[in-house]
Amino acid sequence: MDTEACRNDFIARSYVMATFELYRRSTIGMCLTETLDEMVQSGTLSPELAIQVLVQFDKSMTEALESQVKTKVTIKGHLHTYRFCDNVWTFILQDAMFKSEDRQENVSQVKIVACDSKLLTQ
Amino acid sequence: MATTTSGVYIHVIEDVVSKVREEFINNGGPGESVLSELQGIWETKMMQAGVLSGPIDRSLVQRPTPGGGPLTHDLNVPYEGTEEYETPTAEMLFPPTPLQTPLPGTADNSSLYNIPTGSSDYNTPGTENGSNADTESMLFIAATAFSMDKLNPRLDVNVAYEPERGNSNPQFTQDLFVPPSGKRKRDDSSAQYQNGGYIPQQDGARDAMPKANLDGNAFCITFVSDRKVPRDFTCSSSNIPQVDGPMPDAYDEMLSTPNIYSYQGPAEDFNDARTPAPNEIQTSTPVAVQNDIIEDDDDDELDDLESGEDMNTQHLVLAQFDKVTRTKSRWKCNLKNGIMHINDKDILFNKALGEFDF
Numbered sequence: 001m002d003t004e005a006c007r008n009d010f011i012a013r014s015y016v017m018a019t020f021e022l023y024r025r026s027t028i029g030m031c032l033t034e035t036l037d038e039m040v041q042s043g044t045l046s047p048e049l050a051i052q053v054l055v056q057f058d059k060s061m062t063e064a065l066e067s068q069v070k071t072k073v074t075i076k077g078h079l080h081t082y083r084f085c086d087n088v089w090t091f092i093l094q095d096a097m098f099k100s101e102d103r104q105e106n107v108s109q110v111k112i113v114a115c116d117s118k119l120l121t122q
Numbered sequence: 123m124a125t126t127t128s129g130v131y132i133h134v135i136e137d138v139v140s141k142v143r144e145e146f147i148n149n150g151g152p153g154e155s156v157l158s159e160l161q162g163i164w165e166t167k168m169m170q171a172g173v174l175s176g177p178i179d180r181s182l183v184q185r186p187t188p189g190g191g192p193l194t195h196d197l198n199v200p201y202e203g204t205e206e207y208e209t210p211t212a213e214m215l216f217p218p219t220p221l222q223t224p225l226p227g228t229a230d231n232s233s234l235y236n237i238p239t240g241s242s243d244y245n246t247p248g249t250e251n252g253s254n255a256d257t258e259s260m261l262f263i264a265a266t267a268f269s270m271d272k273l274n275p276r277l278d279v280n281v282a283y284e285p286e287r288g289n290s291n292p293q294f295t296q297d298l299f300v301p302p303s304g305k306r307k308r309d310d311s312s313a314q315y316q317n318g319g320y321i322p323q324q325d326g327a328r329d330a331m332p333k334a335n336l337d338g339n340a341f342c343i344t345f346v347s348d349r350k351v352p353r354d355f356t357c358s359s360s361n362i363p364q365v366d367g368p369m370p371d372a373y374d375e376m377l378s379t380p381n382i383y384s385y386q387g388p389a390e391d392f393n394d395a396r397t398p399a400p401n402e403i404q405t406s407t408p409v410a411v412q413n414d415i416i417e418d419d420d421d422d423e424l425d426d427l428e429s430g431e432d433m434n435t436q437h438l439v440l441a442q443f444d445k446v447t448r449t450k451s452r453w454k455c456n457l458k459n460g461i462m463h464i465n466d467k468d469i470l471f472n473k474a475l476g477e478f479d480f
Contacts, residue, residue, distance in 0.1 A: 028173065112438075
């Protein structure tokens with residue numbers, strides 16, 4: 001009984017070992033996606049392998065942001081739109097100001113997409 | 123530990139590559155070379171996007187050249203002259219780079235200043251100029267710096283030089299192209315080229331300025347450029363295959379199109395008269411193509427925002443949230459592990475505090 005419960009638990013956990021795919025929309029993610037697309041188109045790479053690379057990218061990027069980056073930023077602005085769907089918050093800010101330790105950036109409009117950090121840690 | 127954005131990106135690339143290496147090598151994967159190619163192209167794209175700074179030694183070696191060869195700028199110079207590549211001026215103008223530096227051994231025997239005067243030199247079909255063109259072009263520019271008179275008057279820099287190496291980067295070409303002070307005797311030498319047949323030319327968008335004009339019922343787009351392009355190329359309306367979307371109703375077209383459609387003729391005339399170069403279609407026919415797709419002009423404000431949003435061009439923050447709260451119209455959120463792309467810069471953060479007013 002115990003082993004079966006353990007096995008079921010293991011199976012359940014495997015299914016939820018997803019990755020945050022949102023980082024694929026970043027510059028580095030888009031460059032990788034384009035590269036992989038080109039190589040799959042030309043037949044150099046199989047689509048399955050390309051997806052594996054992307055999944056690995058998700059993991060590596062998440063881990064790098066967690067461990068390699070130490071910057072703290074404050075964001076202020078006028079909230080034009082908010083949306084919460086599928087555990088993803090999407091904000092559209094106007095006249096936003098981003099301040100970090102050494103610099104400040106102002107933008108007229110910015111979109112913020114945020115996934116629930118608790119989804120990854122099981 | 124990497125602290126700059128570029129450093130973090132490099133770390134991520136290395137990490138991804140090393141972790142998928144096993145998949146590439148084992149189980150009948152494509153192999154290490156494909157993995158290296160993947161890494162090379164990825165890094166190249168990132169450098170082109172401006173998010174990866176500084177040369178990475180290994181990627182400099184592996185970086186594929188867009189032109190597919192040493193030819194990065196062809197300046198339509200047909201003459202061969204490379205042996206005396208020792209003029210300081212040429213080097214000052216164009217310092218040799220790994221991509222551009224010609225090897226003395228690849229040159230033909232004629233020297234720089236022995237500019238050929240015979241017509242036979244111009245009739246060479248571009249084949250000999252394969253690896254010499256960059257040398258010749260650089261030297262040509264050096265020569266022009268000295269004096270135009272010394273040049274062979276029959277030398278026509280405006281005639282396209284056949285790119286045999288696939289698409290030589292037209293943008294690169296454009297930057298380095300130094301037109302001679304006078305368009306001398308273009309007809310003379312162009313005739314020589316045309317004797318041998320039409321030389322195909324593939325130009326990028328910068329080579330030609332589209333000029334649109336309305337001629338009665340015909341809407342004509344011609345491309346005016348410094349290069350001499352045979353007239354039939356720009357003006358032919360029936361040689362360029364063009365596939366358009368479904369023919370719009372004349373009535374709908376008048377209603378929903380902007381002023382560019384101010385003529386009275388039926389839609390067919392429009393399509394026949396339009397003669398953009400194939401690679402210019404995007405710039406000249408966006409309205410016609412999208413006309414059928416975008417039927418509702420009264421977009422919501424939000425739709426405007428969303429339809430105008432393109433992943434790459436707008437400012438974007440991708441992150442995880444720890445907590446999002448609201449008190450009346452005051453929103454607060456705790457974000458973490460984010461990538462921001464704002465003002466054409468990539469900024470990474472570990473933690474972010476947001477305060478928004480709705």
